[in-house]
Amino acid sequence: MTTEDYVARIEETCGAEKDFIVIFRYDKKEEVIKKILQKAKKEKAISTIIFELTFQNTSFRLYGTGKAIFRNLKDKNELQKVLSDLLL
Amino acid sequence: MFDPHKIREDFPILKRKINNHPLVYLDNAATSQKPRQVIEAIKNFYENRNANVHRAVHTLSQEASELYEKAHEEVADFINADGIEEIVFVRGTTEAINLVAYSWGLRNLKKGDEVIVSLMEHHSNIVPWEILSKINGFSIKYVGLNDEGGLDYEAYEELITKKTKIACFSHVSNFSGIINDVKRIAKIAHDHGALTLIDGAQSVPHLPTDVRDLDVDFLAFSGHKMLGPTGIGVLYGKRDILENMEPFQGGGEMIREVLFDSITQRCTITWNNLPWKFEAGTPNICDGVGLMEAVKYLRAIGMENVQAHEHVLTEYAMKRMLECRNVEIYGPKDASLKCGIIPFNVEGFSSHDVALFLDNYGIMIRSGFHCTQPLHTIFKLKSSARVSFYIYNTREEVDKFMEALMEIEQI
Numbered sequence: 001m002t003t004e005d006y007v008a009r010i011e012e013t014c015g016a017e018k019d020f021i022v023i024f025r026y027d028k029k030e031e032v033i034k035k036i037l038q039k040a041k042k043e044k045a046i047s048t049i050i051f052e053l054t055f056q057n058t059s060f061r062l063y064g065t066g067k068a069i070f071r072n073l074k075d076k077n078e079l080q081k082v083l084s085d086l087l088l
Numbered sequence: 089m090f091d092p093h094k095i096r097e098d099f100p101i102l103k104r105k106i107n108n109h110p111l112v113y114l115d116n117a118a119t120s121q122k123p124r125q126v127i128e129a130i131k132n133f134y135e136n137r138n139a140n141v142h143r144a145v146h147t148l149s150q151e152a153s154e155l156y157e158k159a160h161e162e163v164a165d166f167i168n169a170d171g172i173e174e175i176v177f178v179r180g181t182t183e184a185i186n187l188v189a190y191s192w193g194l195r196n197l198k199k200g201d202e203v204i205v206s207l208m209e210h211h212s213n214i215v216p217w218e219i220l221s222k223i224n225g226f227s228i229k230y231v232g233l234n235d236e237g238g239l240d241y242e243a244y245e246e247l248i249t250k251k252t253k254i255a256c257f258s259h260v261s262n263f264s265g266i267i268n269d270v271k272r273i274a275k276i277a278h279d280h281g282a283l284t285l286i287d288g289a290q291s292v293p294h295l296p297t298d299v300r301d302l303d304v305d306f307l308a309f310s311g312h313k314m315l316g317p318t319g320i321g322v323l324y325g326k327r328d329i330l331e332n333m334e335p336f337q338g339g340g341e342m343i344r345e346v347l348f349d350s351i352t353q354r355c356t357i358t359w360n361n362l363p364w365k366f367e368a369g370t371p372n373i374c375d376g377v378g379l380m381e382a383v384k385y386l387r388a389i390g391m392e393n394v395q396a397h398e399h400v401l402t403e404y405a406m407k408r409m410l411e412c413r414n415v416e417i418y419g420p421k422d423a424s425l426k427c428g429i430i431p432f433n434v435e436g437f438s439s440h441d442v443a444l445f446l447d448n449y450g451i452m453i454r455s456g457f458h459c460t461q462p463l464h465t466i467f468k469l470k471s472s473a474r475v476s477f478y479i480y481n482t483r484e485e486v487d488k489f490m491e492a493l494m495e496i497e498q499i
Contacts, residue, residue: 013438013440013455013456013471014455014456014457014471015438015439015440015455015456015457015464015470015471016464016469016470016471017438017440017470017471019438019440021440021444044499046495046499049445049448050445050448050499061441061444063444063445063447063448064107064448065107065444065447065448067444067447069438069440069441069444071438
């Protein structure tokens with residue numbers, strides 16, 4: 001398995017924030033959410049809509065729709081590493 | 089009588105559910121949804137009328153040509169242009185502005201000349217002029233904004249000189265929705281011997297537009313923001329100006345004759361009549377027909393009704409948003425000064441977080457720079473969220489949006 005098996009698209013956000021939005025594959029959505037919630041530290045949650053998480057000093061928000069927004073990452077390579085550690 | 093609930097029945101996509109919630113589409117400034125009349129017109133064209141235009145004597149080509157020309161007529165009437173000669177079909181607003189920049193600007197702007205652009209422009213009305221200025225060496229002057237985010241007309245009057253050749257402004261800001269006084273802009277430009285190019289991408293779909301009353305020289309707008317298909321847009325230009333301009337692109341359709349001279353071993357070319365002189369190659373015939381249907385749809389509703397409906401929704405949404413402690417709205421708070429666009433942020437959340445949260449509830453809004461990065465710099469914003477309304481949006485949808493927004497506030 002690779003991260004591509006779980007990730008449908010990665011988009012760099014439009015704006016000065018330079019965050020990354022990761023859209024997970026629809027058919028893997030539940031599996032992805034479960035995996036991430038097992039590995040990342042939950043800071044806050046609002047039912048199953050939104051989870052505020054941290055993992056390896058990276059803060060991100062995971063949405064029940066199977067999308068996540070990662071902040072303050074240097075570049076896409078760093079994001080790929082975090083995703084790899086979270087999902088594989 | 090204008091009834092958005094009845095109008096919604098014409099839009100198949102609005103029956104969709106997203107994330108188990110009925111779709112609430114509030115990203116109309118980016119693109120609009122399409123009524124079945126437009127969808128059917130496109131389907132019908134390919135099923136029954138498809139042929140190349142102006143090229144053949146056969147029946148199908150004649151029918152396609154007639155439809156394509158009628159599409160130009162319908163658009164001309166819609167904005168009160170003086171005939172189809174003033175209506176050039178292009179891919180969209182961006183291409184229309186680039187057409188003016190390269191066809192008119194390349195030959196008429198030189199070192200020492202000035203182009204005036206406002207800081208509220210979409211990138212599509214900034215970048216072509218910046219690119220061209222590096223080729224031709226003219227200077228660009230940027231008009232700033234007043235405290236409300238509106239155009240600083242006094243600054244514009246101070247900046248414009250006899251060296252100014254063209255003033256390029258949006259009619260309606262795609263960030264704040266503020267409506268600029270285009271008649272005033274055009275008069276100031278003309279008093280100084282300059283032309284005006286107006287970006288009508290956010291105005292033509294939402295306001296009654298009369299190019300003769302506004303007295304603009306060029307008006308650019310997109311079909312897809314006014315119920316039409318993507319890939320079709322319009323450049324309106326005053327006939328005498330277009331007559332004197334060289335073509336934008338060369339190829340078939342835009343020529344009358346290409347005569348080979350065996351002595352000089354060169355071709356002598358004469359251009360086709362307006363507007364075809366500016367429509368090189370096989371045009372986007374089908375989407376032109378789709379645009380015609382969109383225009384017919386809007387005219388049947390009445391643009392005054394479109395404007396009035398959006399005003400009611402904008403006023404209601406802003407009133408409710410301003411009641412939220414952590415929501416900040418940018419631009420004018422008086423709905424009568426603007427079209428149905430509301431930019432905002434929620435304290436503690438990036439605009440993308442807000443958009444992703446609303447997406448959970450099937451509510452589609454925009455986040456980011458909206459192609460207005462200079463404006464975001466002025467407002468000291470990293471990005472912004474934006475809701476934008478159209479004819480099929482309802483008060484109930486505003487309530488759903490507000491419910492979700494208030495939920496974010498409580499996080």
